[in-house]
Amino acid sequence: MNANRSVQIAYAIGLVLLLIAPALIYPVLIMKVLCFALFACAFNLLLGYTGLLSFGHAVFLGSAAYITGHALKVWELPTLLGILVGTLGAAGLGWVIGSLAIRRQGIYFAMVTLALSQMVYFFFLQASFTGGEDGLQGVPRGTLFGLDLADDTNLYYLVVAIFVGAFWLIQRTIHSPFGQILKAIRENEPRAISLGYDVAKYKLLAFVLSAGLAGLAGATKTVVFKFATLTDAHWHTSGEVVLMTLLGGMGTVFGPVVGATVIVSLQNELADKVGSLVTVIMGVIFVVCVLAFRRGIVGESIALYKRMIGEKTE
Amino acid sequence: MKLKLIALAVTAALATTAQAQISDKVVKIGVLTDMSGVYSDIAGQGTVEATKLAIEDFKAQAKPDFAIEVVAADHQNKGDVSSNKAREWFDREKVDVITELVTTSTALAVMKVAKEKNKLALISGAASTRITNEDCNDVTVHWTYDTYAVSNGTAKAVVKQGGKSWFFLTADYAFGHSLEKDAAEVVTANGGKVLGAVRHPFPGSDFSSFLLKAQGSGAQVIGLANAGADTMNSIKQAAEFGVTPKQSLAGLLMFISDIHGLGLKTTQTMYMTDGFYWDMNKETRDWSKRYFDKMKKMPTMVQAGMYSAVMHYLKAVKAVGSDDTQKVMAQMKKTPVNDFFAKNGKIRDDGRMVHDMYLVQIKKPEESKYAWDYYNVRATIPAAEAFQPLSASRCPLIKK
Numbered sequence: 270m271n272a273n274r275s276v277q278i279a280y281a282i283g284l285v286l287l288l289i290a291p292a293l294i295y296p297v298l299i300m301k302v303l304c305f306a307l308f309a310c311a312f313n314l315l316l317g318y319t320g321l322l323s324f325g326h327a328v329f330l331g332s333a334a335y336i337t338g339h340a341l342k343v344w345e346l347p348t349l350l351g352i353l354v355g356t357l358g359a360a361g362l363g364w365v366i367g368s369l370a371i372r373r374q375g376i377y378f379a380m381v382t383l384a385l386s387q388m389v390y391f392f393f394l395q396a397s398f399t400g401g402e403d404g405l406q407g408v409p410r411g412t413l414f415g416l417d418l419a420d421d422t423n424l425y426y427l428v429v430a431i432f433v434g435a436f437w438l439i440q441r442t443i444h445s446p447f448g449q450i451l452k453a454i455r456e457n458e459p460r461a462i463s464l465g466y467d468v469a470k471y472k473l474l475a476f477v478l479s480a481g482l483a484g485l486a487g488a489t490k491t492v493v494f495k496f497a498t499l500t501d502a503h504w505h506t507s508g509e510v511v512l513m514t515l516l517g518g519m520g521t522v523f524g525p526v527v528g529a530t531v532i533v534s535l536q537n538e539l540a541d542k543v544g545s546l547v548t549v550i551m552g553v554i555f556v557v558c559v560l561a562f563r564r565g566i567v568g569e570s571i572a573l574y575k576r577m578i579g580e581k582t583e
Numbered sequence: 584m585k586l587k588l589i590a591l592a593v594t595a596a597l598a599t600t601a602q603a604q605i606s607d608k609v610v611k612i613g614v615l616t617d618m619s620g621v622y623s624d625i626a627g628q629g630t631v632e633a634t635k636l637a638i639e640d641f642k643a644q645a646k647p648d649f650a651i652e653v654v655a656a657d658h659q660n661k662g663d664v665s666s667n668k669a670r671e672w673f674d675r676e677k678v679d680v681i682t683e684l685v686t687t688s689t690a691l692a693v694m695k696v697a698k699e700k701n702k703l704a705l706i707s708g709a710a711s712t713r714i715t716n717e718d719c720n721d722v723t724v725h726w727t728y729d730t731y732a733v734s735n736g737t738a739k740a741v742v743k744q745g746g747k748s749w750f751f752l753t754a755d756y757a758f759g760h761s762l763e764k765d766a767a768e769v770v771t772a773n774g775g776k777v778l779g780a781v782r783h784p785f786p787g788s789d790f791s792s793f794l795l796k797a798q799g800s801g802a803q804v805i806g807l808a809n810a811g812a813d814t815m816n817s818i819k820q821a822a823e824f825g826v827t828p829k830q831s832l833a834g835l836l837m838f839i840s841d842i843h844g845l846g847l848k849t850t851q852t853m854y855m856t857d858g859f860y861w862d863m864n865k866e867t868r869d870w871s872k873r874y875f876d877k878m879k880k881m882p883t884m885v886q887a888g889m890y891s892a893v894m895h896y897l898k899a900v901k902a903v904g905s906d907d908t909q910k911v912m913a914q915m916k917k918t919p920v921n922d923f924f925a926k927n928g929k930i931r932d933d934g935r936m937v938h939d940m941y942l943v944q945i946k947k948p949e950e951s952k953y954a955w956d957y958y959n960v961r962a963t964i965p966a967a968e969a970f971q972p973l974s975a976s977r978c979p980l981i982k983k
Contacts, residue, residue, distance in 0.1 A: 301667060395755070403713060403757065419699070494692070
């Protein structure tokens with residue numbers, strides 16, 4: 270059986286599970302997981318496929334959340350247009366931050382993104398339209414093609430559609446010639462330059478794409494929860510997305526999805542049972558992940574699977 | 584199931600003549616609070632215990648023919664966690680009322696979910712006046728206090744006691760600004776003078792330069808328009824720099840747990856407004872001792888207010904024989920709140936529960952005779968003056 274075929278089967282199973290899931294699990298929780306999964310996938314596009322560690326990605330989630338919230342609440346735009354405005358806003362911000370940050374590499378790149386995102390965070394804290402620490406509250410969900418999105422089930426399928434669409438886009442990007450160049454940059458940047466590629470341009474494009482998709486996640490999250498708060502733009506969230514990506518498997522397509530699912534559901538389930546220990550548990554998971562299975566859950570599974578077929582064929 | 588269930592006795596449910604109108608014969612109360620973060624001291628597990636005490640007392644007094652259950656969860660001060668949990672509780676666990684909700688962002692998020700699902704929200708810990716103004720709705724009651732009550736009460740009373748010149752140390756974000764603005768207006772309206780203000784970043788840790796500026800202003804009173812750890816740090820450092828006791832500090836948002844944490848030596852002679860003090864009279868002492876036996880701490884106003892809110896709610900459910908949100912709310916608004924926490928408290932149409940507040944001055948260490956003996960109650964601020972008047976309300980439910 271070739272790998273392509275099994276991946277396709279995995280997609281099909283995943284999609285079916287997504288469609289029937291609300292019957293089994295609380296839909297709002299799945300929507301939250303999907304938003305964070307999309308966020309992690311967007312982050313993975315940058316870290317896993319381009320080799321850029323942005324430590325300020327929450328700012329794109331947060332800014333799109335605020336822009337969409339403002340667009341829906343104050344400008345009263347239709348829901349989809351609101352989400353689009355938020356996504357474009359995040360992509361625009363990504364262009365600004367990205368074009369400054371990609372001038373440096375490695376740890377300096379991470380620090381520049383962190384510093385710029387903190388600046389934006391404090392802007393959100395002070396700006397009047399965000400409601401400061403009280404958050405931008407009471408964002409209407411609106412309607413779509415006559416369907417009332419206040420109904421969780423209707424909204425759920427919209428969120429699934431957004432997620433699947435964005436996931437497909439990421440998938441296409443990774444496997445396109447553009448994606449190949451990104452991987453080449455990740456593996457050996459001087460070589461990519463010597464082959465004649467304008468590396469800075471590719472990096473910036475990947476950054477903007479990743480920021481826009483992170484923004485799409487934030488915008489969708491606002492519609493789901495009807496508000497945007499500072500938590501979305503806080504550096505904790507930037508750290509969380511790194512954890513999700515590494516835990517699931519950096520540089521794998523499904524890794525971030527698995528990582529986000531594990532982290533979000535753990536936070537949701539454990540929060541009531543262990544209280545403040547939740548952060549300690551997350552820390553332990555991270556340490557174990559780095560020490561014992563560096564490729565992440567999905568990365569290790571793929572390696573195991575390959576070893577198994579390898580054994581059989583031999 | 585998934586939640587930390589704090590199961591309570593359900594024997595009363597066996598009564599055969601249960602009122603059909605109480606859905607599934609169970610009244611379920613969800614306590615959504617900060618169990619692990621910065622506000623777990625002023626709210627947290629203590630509010631869960633206070634809720635349980637209220638249920639215990641209600642069962643003993645009223646002998647209800649419905650069961651009462653409690654679920655509790657940690658909202659981690661995150662809006663999305665609380666909103667998620669609130670939806671899950673209302674949709675899946677048949678929770679009738681969600682209580683506590685410290686941190687304004689979580690309170691605002693949950694009261695909107697409550698409105699959508701037509702369930703009740705009884706808020707004790709959150710501070711913002713937004714809850715009963717711009718964002719008010721008819722399923723929410725803001726029970727214990729708000730920034731207006733604590734800052735205006737303190738400012739007015741301190742000016743009347745002779746603290747005429749003020750300088751503000753303000754946390755540089757929306758909450759701090761509104762606290763400063765509210766208090767400054769009161770100071771000038773009562774014949775005081777505001778000499779200036781200095782903004783510190785939020786959260787701050789080094790307040791030295793700001794305090795020196797405040798010291799240099801020569802103001803009699805330094806108003807602390809900040810909260811939580813910022814307030815604690817500014818008070819500590821004010822004592823270290825010798826700002827106090829020469830100039831006095833006025834905490835615009837403080838709790839008895841802050842005093843307990845800082846100690847009387849650093850906080851002595853400070854003024855603050857509180858909604859409850861355990862050592863007021865026999866009633867408050869009796870209840871607080873019971874609370875103390877469980878928590879090994881005296882209750883803050885948030886925790887005492889929680890008892891009051893839950894008790895009033897349960898009485899209303901019993902009186903109308905239904906857990907229908909609108910009926911219960913109408914009954915709650917109709918009846919005055921009378922218990923150890925509030926005397927003739929009243930729920931206004933904007934959702935504000937108005938009751939007397941107290942201006943207190945922190946005792947000097949030598950005045951304190953026994954554990955938790957911290958306050959000299961200097962004045963009672965009558966309910967009518969303690970809270971924002973309805974005429975200034977920005978709540979759309981209030982018709983002018």
